[in-house]
Amino acid sequence: xxxxxFRVAKGEFVILQGPTGAGKSTLLRLLTGEILPQSGQVRVGxxxxxxxxxxxxxxxxxxIGVVFQDGKLLYDRDCLENVxxxxxxxxxxxxxLRTMALKTLLDVGLARYIHCKPxxxxxxxxxxxxxxxxxxxxxxVLLADEPLAHLDSGSALGIIELLVTVNRRGTAIVMASHxxxxxxxxxxxxxNMQRGVIAR
Numbered sequence: 001x002x003x004x005x006f007r008v009a010k011g012e013f014v015i016l017q018g019p020t021g022a023g024k025s026t027l028l029r030l031l032t033g034e035i036l037p038q039s040g041q042v043r044v045g046x047x048x049x050x051x052x053x054x055x056x057x058x059x060x061x062x063x064i065g066v067v068f069q070d071g072k073l074l075y076d077r078d079c080l081e082n083v084x085x086x087x088x089x090x091x092x093x094x095x096x097l098r099t100m101a102l103k104t105l106l107d108v109g110l111a112r113y114i115h116c117k118p119x120x121x122x123x124x125x126x127x128x129x130x131x132x133x134x135x136x137x138x139x140x141v142l143l144a145d146e147p148l149a150h151l152d153s154g155s156a157l158g159i160i161e162l163l164v165t166v167n168r169r170g171t172a173i174v175m176a177s178h179x180x181x182x183x184x185x186x187x188x189x190x191x192n193m194q195r196g197v198i199a200r
Contacts, residue, residue, distance in 0.1 A: 006027065010140070012189065013173045071127070
């Protein structure tokens, strides 16, 4: 990636659009500190990732929710356990895990599936579970890597509507997508990427 100048304001909804291989996922990994820039700097809040210590990166990541392209769901655990595990990893006190997980599952429309394992859910419901895991700790920004990739049009529209609701509550969203169907209805800033650069 070269000559990337990219900013996201508090509460903004940004769509990274472009074909496979355009650099969308790489940009998201830079924002989480999973990879570091070879030149320039990536600042998330007050943290400059290339200058931060591991504890500082860990603290920064608690403010970021990530929906991975492959979901990274735990298929041997039910929905409630998937969300509580995500909270436990972030060292949320055990006494709060169940309450926070139940609230988040309710918010994403999965309250009646709390004891269902992911393989019993539809593709759209699995994506809602992935979003619930990312939102459980109330991050200030949600990074979603191709959350619509394997969904039919109806399920994709449901996920878009959910993300709009999340954004209206004040959470900034950066969503990578190679799809365009349904996105034209969003009040969002579109950043077009091609071969690792932002197209002007």
